[in-house]
Amino acid sequence: MSIASVLSDKGSAVETITGDATVYDAVKRLGEKRIGALPVIDDGRIAGIMSERDVIYCLREHGPDVLDWQVSRVMSSPAITADSETEVLTALALMTQRRIRHLPVVEGGEIRGIVSIGDLVKYRMERIEAEADAMRAYIQSA
Secondary structure: OEHHHHHHHHOOOOOOEOOOOEHHHHHHHHHHHOOOEEEEEEOOEEEEEEEHHHHHHHHHHHOHHHHHOEHHHHOEOOOOOEOOOOEHHHHHHHHHHHOOOEEEEEEOOEEEEEEEHHHHHHHHHHHHHHHHHHHHHHHHHO
């Protein structure tokens, strides 16, 4: 079970932002799209990721003036990423160890999708339920 399987179910559309956008613009996009993080793309490559947590921590430390700052000042960089062949359990372990909730999927330096910890847990639960159903059907047919 790789991240490619998760993306095939979820889709590979990704909302992104550039490092020179304002934090206000990023917050607005996060709210409009009801998402928790935006990969930051500069020159076609992922430069970092800006999450709700990044905004909250920065607001706590510096106050509302951060809304006028560039995203590049607030983002987490470098972004922790995975490729599409990364196993779901490996990705879950990485996210737990690094205390992150969003994992951009990168191939050849370009972003190909993004998965959240919720996406991975949902996928894993669906697979476990499918295996249990198959086992029940097998036992009942014996």
